[in-house]
Amino acid sequence: MNKFPEHTGFNLSEINKEVLGIWQKEDLFRRSIECREGHPSFVFYEGPPSANGMPGIHHVMARTIKDIVCRYKTMKGYKVLRKAGWDTHGLPVELGVEKSLGITKEDIGKKISVDEYNAACRREVMKYTREWETLTDRMGYWVDTNDPYITYDNRYIESVWWLLSQLYKKGYLYKGYTIQPYSPAAGTGLSSHELNQPGCYRDVKDTTCTALFTITDPKEDMTGWGKPCFMAWTTTPWTLPSNTALCVGPKFDYAVVRTYNPYTGERITVVIAEALVKNYFKAEGAEKPLEDYTSGDKIVPWKIVARYKGSELVGMRYQQLMPWVRPCERLDANCAAYVGKYANEHPETIFTVGKDRFVQLSACAFRVIPGDYVTIDDGTGIVHIAPTFGADDAKVAKAAGVPPLFMINHKGETRPMVDLTGKYYTLEELDETFIEKCVDVAAYSHHAGDYVKNAFDPRFNEDGIYDAAAAAKAEDLNIVISIEMKRDGQAFRIEKQTHNYPHCWRTDKPVLYYPLDSWFIRTTAARDRLIALNSTINWKPASTGSGRFGKWLENVQDWNLSRSRYWGTPLPIWRTEDGKFEKCIGSVEELYNEIERAVAAGVMTVNPLREKGFEPGNYAKSNYEKIDLHRPYVDDIVLVSEDGRPMHRETDLIDVWFDSGSMPYAQQHYPFEHKEDIDNGTAFPADFIAEGVDQTRGWFFTLHAIAGMIFDSVAYRNVVSNGLVLDKDGNKMSKRLGNAVNPFEAIEKYGSDPLRWYMISNSSPWDNLKFDPAGVQESARKFFATIYNTYSFFALYANVDGFDTSTAQVPMERRPEIDRWIISVLNTLIQDVDRNLADYEPTRAARAIADFVGENLSNWYVRLNRKRFWGGGMTEDKLAAYQTLYQCLKTVALLMAPVSPFYADNLYRDLTGCDASVHLALFPEADTAVIDADLETRMRMAQSITSMVLALRRKVNIKVRQPLSVVMIPVNDDNQRRMLQAVKDLVLSEVNIKEMNIVDSDTGILVKRIKPDFKKLGPKFGKQMKSVAQALTAFDTADVIAMERDGYSELTLADGTKAKIDIADVEIISEDIPGWQVANDGNLTVAIDVIVTDELRREGIAREIVNRVQNIRKSRDYAITDRICLSFGANPETDEAIKEYKDYISTQVLAKSIEIMPNVRDNYEALTIDDITLPVNITRDK
Secondary structure (H helix, E strand, O other): OOOOOOOOOOOHHHHHHHHHHHHHHHOHHHHHHHOOOOOOEOOEOOOOOOOOOOOOHHHHHHHHHHHHHHHHHHHOOOEOOOEEEEOOOOHHHHHHHHHHHOOOHHHEOOOEOHHHHHHHHHHHHOOOHHHHHHHHHHOOOOOEEEEEEEOOOHHHHHHHHHHHHHHHHOOOEEEEEEEEEEEOOOOEEOOHHHHOOOOOEEEEEEEEEEEEEEEOOOOHHHOOOOEEEEEEEEOOHHHHHHOOEEEEOOOOEEEEEEEEOOOOOOEEEEEEEHHHHHHHOOHHHHOOOOOOOOOOOOOOOOEEEEEEEHHHHOOOEEOOOOOOEOOEEEEOOOOOHHHHHHHHHOHHHEEEEOOEEEEEOHHHOOEEEEOOOOOOOOOOOEEEEOHHHOHHHHHHHHHHOOOOOOEEEOOOOEEOOEOOOOEEOOHHHEOHHHHHHHEOHHHHHOOOOOEOOHHHOHHHOHHHOOOHHHHHHOOOHHHHHHHHHHHOOOEEEEEEEEEEEEEOOOOOOEOEEEEEEEEEEOHHHHHHHHHHHHOOOEEEOHHHHHHHHHHHHHOOOOEEOEEOOOOOOEOOEEEOOOOOOEEEOOOHHHHHHHHHHHHHOOOOOOOHHHHOOOOOOOOOHHHHOOOOOOOOOHHHOEEEOOOOOEEEEOOOEEOHHHHHHOHHHHOOOOOOOOHHHHHOOOOOOEOEEEEEHHHHHOHHHHHHHHHHHHHOOOOEOEEEEEOOEEEOOOOEOOOOOOOOOOHHHHHHHHOHHHHHHHHHHHOOOOOOEEEOHHHHHHHHHHHHHHHHHHHHHHHHHHHHHOOOOOOOOOOHHHOOHHHHHHHHHHHHHHHHHHHHHHOOOHHHHHHHHHHHHHHHHHHHHHHHHHHHHOOOOOOHHHHHHHHHHHHHHHHHHHHHOOOOHHHHHHHHHHHHOOOOOHHHOOOOOOOHHHOOHHHHHHHHHHHHHHHHHHHHHHHHOOOOOOOEEEEEEEEOOHHHHHHHHHHHHHHHHHHOEEEEEEEEHHHOOOOEEEEEOHHHHHHHHHHHHHHHHHHHHOOOHHHHHHHHHHOEEEEEOOOOOEEEEEHHHEEEEEOOOOOEEEEEEOOEEEEEEOOOOHHHHHHHHHHHHHHHHHHHHHHOOOOOOOOEEEEEEOOOOOHHHHHHOHHHHHHHHOEEEEEEEOOOOOOEEEEEEOOEEEEEEEEEOO
């Protein structure tokens, strides 16, 4: 029985399945953790996916990165716990349920109860759990899916509540009424980090309008030529009915321009920022007399008649553009001073809705106000202000004492003109008194109930499916309002323009901005500390940490925590109706006790937690499964305030990103369980996390914010932010485009190992990967097949010779130089791979392994040493060869194990002949004593020279079997000469050249010139690039040789500045010599004489004959010891070669006899050598 298994086929997909079966049988993942018991911990956090969607090929990429690091750290001796998790709350789940049930958010509580809806969400969120677990197994990602953390688990929620209570105690949690991004399609507000997910801001083509606001108190220069107007540009004409102010830049120059309305032909005088006049008026119009115009003329005359600073326009008034609704404000103790003052002076404007008083404030609105955020980059330099639809608008309006334009509903609540579904309120939804006092019913009715964007309109969302094509084709409200303005002379320009607009990250539909009551986390208060903590984190790449993430922290906004949904973690805050008393609950036990107080006070009749049998202090899973902390159950709990009044829960849910950002603690049920593991650093912070680049403003941010604000700590020390997985053409994958890759099919077809290897070795994890199936196949062919073939070669001969791995090692000093070289390179490789994996650079590690296997082990060591394994007894030299190759293969199995776990384990078990897995072994340690840098450099030189010579041969179509006479190599110094002398015989043998002439580089034999690499030099020298290029092109051969010798050159540019140019920044070109071919690689130059003499040609023919005959022997399955007889047909092109090299041919092919015959008849083979056909009869000697 062979000690080393020999395989007849190589199918990585089947190996994948076989090894996975072994792992499952051996329970290997659990054992890999248990065998590190008592060792130092390496803390890893798994970012929770949502199982209501199928995994994609990008998940293979993300999980490969995580698995590589965790396997590597395990092999380095660490105990690496890997707890899986499921993100079970949030919009993706709710929207999926609504789609499957055929309902909208508005139907919840009407067509379906909240309880039934949440039960459906609970089922939906785990819909594809089996598929996720299957992918996890098949791709070799080791993570504990048997005991995952689940964000809807009551114990998890309890930890989240505790974290919120800590923020509350620190004063970081507050309620505010602000303008916030809101998704009508999702039915909830959004936080700033959600709005900044990749792809949320998109270029859209919308109808824009430059509106004309009639000035009611014009300055004298603005009169005398038609109607005086302010010009203001907007990309959202549907917000114009809510306009209450115009904003100018106080320091900008504004022009008063006499001209005509291009649509109506009426005379008008307009005010516009002078810098933007050119964008609205053609230069030819300035030269045309104002009176010389007929409506419809292409050139509209215009003339600037006055100029004003923006500050001089502040306070001017204008007519309400669309007087559908008059602005009003609530009159109470909290109202702005100007509101109370105006009400006292104008009591006739006060009206009552329910218990509240309001004051109509048209007189305080419709005027010009200052604003530092106004720009003159585009538009008119005058900004239309609708305070209910923009945070900046609300800010400047409030500062200037300008009221917003609100509607008042039947509950007495103030709301913007557009409701939460994206339409103008209908009159039926508004309070009658408000309508009477503030609404022009005839004007408003014309558009009441209209949707401001087609994306929200039910006509284009039948059965929950958005018909984007139909929506784009139909006129939207922007177009309708703009056309009406054009008709009424209120528009100066209407045009389609592309602009950047935010979209909901889950519905892909536009967001709107609304004034809403929400709970916020005051992240701005911790900004500086969060920035300081971030500076201690090792980001891969570093640019993401300082750029995308760092800049985000620098501009961080308070975190909008509230979500107006049903399925999620409820906000644990109870308040009295007037908001005077509130309580933030931090545990179920605290809630239990507060309910007991409420029961005692008569606010509640029973304690529902007690009735369910819940036992405070009992942290068993079974105890927590008795209750449900979701809606509607927590909504039914009423607590009691200190003054005996009922306190109801704030109906908000919390941002799902807070759920996932809480996982370091909530997965441990901290602080109720495992408190010491978090507090003593055993389980916090993470040593490593990794997710997609989109998480920089998602999970990465929320982890960082919660850890920084509550624990004054980082949540993770090292983070890999991986890029996108695109198709081979660089397009984003999607089912709609038909370019998505099914990960299950890919693993089945190629196997997990080549898929993982390709993804990691192709590009750095943080770069976008252009996924090409041909690349996966190339990985299987080039890397894995090379290892397999090398192992097969080893196993074949090792089994024949009975090689025993336990035999005493041949001392290194007694091994030939090539053995010492490959062992040196192997140990250097160990250092490189170890260093790169430790630095979270798996791509560099994988490439180093691949280079070693392909270039050094297979193509150099094995190829040059094949004869040492053939025939004869087990000499010391042969034993050294076996031991060297065995050590290389075993070490490669260990090194590649983190990246390609299946085949690495298969190879390791084949080599060791035992059941011990590579994943229980320790990572190899480099033996620095056997590293010989000088030897590695010499052999690298030999490889480079060989590569260049072979490339030159291919260039002139001269095969390697054709000998050449001489190769000439110039050297720059004695050290280079010494190294060349040491590898001379090896190189000549490899390239099949008779002689090597080593000459001094300054002999003048070769003419060299230099070519700048503009891609490298451009970024370094910028505007000086032209001077650098001129200086380099002036180099003569001596300058080039000096640069080759030194590795750099210092230039003095035309302006006298110095510039250091590295040799890597240029390309060195050697001009060909007649009859020679020349090539360069760094500081190495080779020249070969390509003239083939008759003598050389005869030898070449002999070598070709040997090659062809050997192939025939193999095809006939002759034993390697079988001798043969050769009879060649006479041919003047080959006869001399056969005669001259008869002995050589005989030795190489084991020919007992060789003869040349006039005619070869029976059973002959035709040998084709270039353009020669040579018949030969080959018979086995009996």
